[in-house]
Amino acid sequence: MKLDLDQDKPIFIQIAEGIEDGILTGAFPEESQIPSITEFSVTYKINPATALKGINLLVDEGIVFKKRGVGMFVADGAVRKLQKKRQDQFYDNYISKLVDEAKRLGITSEEIIAMIERGFVQ
Amino acid sequence: MSRIEVNDVSKAFKNTQALSHVNLQFEEHTIYGLLGRNGAGKSTLLNIINNRLFPDSGTITLDGCSLMENSTALASCFLANENNLYPESMTVKSAFKWSREFYPDFDMDYANELSRLFELPVKKKIKSLSTGYQSIFRDIVALSVNVPFVFLDEPVLGLDAYHRDLFYKILIEKYAEHPFTAVISTHLIEEVANIIEQVIVIKKGEIIRNESLESLLENGYCISGPASQIDSYIRSHDVIGIDTLGGLKSAYITGIPDPDLPDGLEISRMDLQKLFIQLTDTAR
Structure with a gap:
């Protein structure tokens, strides 16, 4: 999870995506405790309500769960769930942008496919 | 309370x-x-x-x-x-x-x-x-x-x-x-x-x-592109400020961004400081 924020997206979404990244990379393993709302707020210097809103997105998706009086934990199966979700978003997040830029630059689909194959080999 | x-x-x-x-x-x-x-x-x-x-x-x-x-x-x-x-x-x-x-x-x-x-x-x-x-x-x-x-x-x-x-x-x-x-x-x-x-x-x-x-930032955005295109875009929008750099223009707009933008225009989120500078420009 990155420790700085940018202005391109609402902060609560960046917090949610940051925690997702942390789960996907293993920084927050399944069933382990994640930092508290206060810790997230202080570290990112954001309003606690914003941190809560971001985490609640993950709670609603079943990726993180709250244990009353103890804290918040990564759910069992969260990695699989997130991989599925990110795979579903892959076209919108990466391919459509890539095609837009390729069109602006006059790169053909054959050339893109060749580049992708080169990327997998390296 | x-x-x-x-x-x-x-x-x-x-x-x-x-x-x-x-x-x-x-x-x-x-x-x-x-x-x-x-x-x-x-x-x-x-x-x-x-x-x-x-x-x-x-x-x-x-x-x-x-x-x-x-x-x-x-x-x-x-x-x-x-x-x-x-x-x-x-x-x-x-x-x-x-x-x-x-x-x-x-x-x-x-x-x-x-x-x-x-x-x-x-x-x-x-x-x-x-x-x-x-x-x-x-x-x-x-x-x-x-x-x-x-x-x-x-x-x-x-x-x-x-x-x-x-x-x-x-x-x-x-x-x-x-x-x-x-x-x-x-x-x-x-x-x-x-x-x-x-x-x-x-x-x-x-x-x-x-x-x-949240509502302040959601109800504002910045749109940039070639000056002529921006000029025609902003005619139908509520503009609070404009920056110009040569043939490029950025306009600060209040309202929700249109889902279908003309080609060549780029949209970015409004941030509080930009919004503040536009809102408090006493020359306007």
């Missing part, structure tokens, strides 16, 4: 109308940003709310009771600003003790802990402190008094980057663990943009925006 209401407050100094017909509410457990250019009326407003200045007309109430000359109600408020209420020859340490006399919930241990973190020399006289340390002294008192409404007029004036960072972190930690209402007036908008929940923008003594940061 407590709330402070500012009802139709006006104030003039000689020929200057400092505040005109200001109406505001401050709810409990919220962080407000009070933003305005130099001389917009921020400090006057804060002084009036805290009974340090009298309005020409209008009222300030806490849960319906007047805050003017009402020491019981005023005990719920603390204003940290440049006018020190302490005798200048007083040391930091004794100022802490006096604060406890006026504010019974003043947390001496916490004030001492914060003084250690900021390396504030508590044995020194207040007047001998640098500008930055005078701000730090006021901030520490403000964070230690434990009252429901804390008003911070330029809390980071003269603080270096390290101390500003420390101040924001301590403010957030305190707020997260023991919620209160903080009203922060500052020129360093970018630094508080992620902390505040409600934004109040004051321009020439009038409140021009008073809403949640």
Whole structure:
């Protein structure tokens, strides 16, 4: 999870995506405790309500769960769930942008496919 | 839940109308940003709310009771600003003790802990402190008094980057663990943009925006592209400002972005500082 924020997206979404990244990379393993709302707020210097809103997105998706009086934990199966979700978003997040830029630059689909194959080999 | 209401407050100094017909509410457990250019009326407003200045007309109430000359109600408020209420020859340490006399919930241990973190020399006289340390002294008192409404007029004036960072972190930690209402007036908008929940923008003594940061930013965006395209796009939109760079133009628009943008135009999110600069441009 990155420790700085940018202005391109609402902060609560960046917090949610940051925690997702942390789960996907293993920084927050399944069933382990994640930092508290206060810790997230202080570290990112954001309003606690914003941190809560971001985490609640993950709670609603079943990726993180709250244990009353103890804290918040990564759910069992969260990695699989997130991989599925990110795979579903892959076209919108990466391919459509890539095609837009390729069109602006006059790169053909054959050339893109060749580049992708080169990327997998390296 | 407590709330402070500012009802139709006006104030003039000689020929200057400092505040005109200001109406505001401050709810409990919220962080407000009070933003305005130099001389917009921020400090006057804060002084009036805290009974340090009298309005020409209008009222300030806490849960319906007047805050003017009402020491019981005023005990719920603390204003940290440049006018020190302490005798200048007083040391930091004794100022802490006096604060406890006026504010019974003043947390001496916490004030001492914060003084250690900021390396504030508590044995020194207040007047001998640098500008930055005078701000730090006021901030520490403000964070230690434990009252429901804390008003911070330029809390980071003269603080270096390290101390500003420390101040924001301590403010957030305190707020997260023991919620209160903080009203922060500052020129360093970018630094508080992620902390505040409600934004109040004051321009020439009038409140021009008073809403949640979220709705303020969602109802504004920036669009850039070739000047001719921008010119035709903005004809049908509510424009608050335009920047030009050669053949390129950026327009600041209020409203929700159109789902289908003409090709060649790029959209970006409005940020609070950009919005503030556009809104408070007095040339318009």
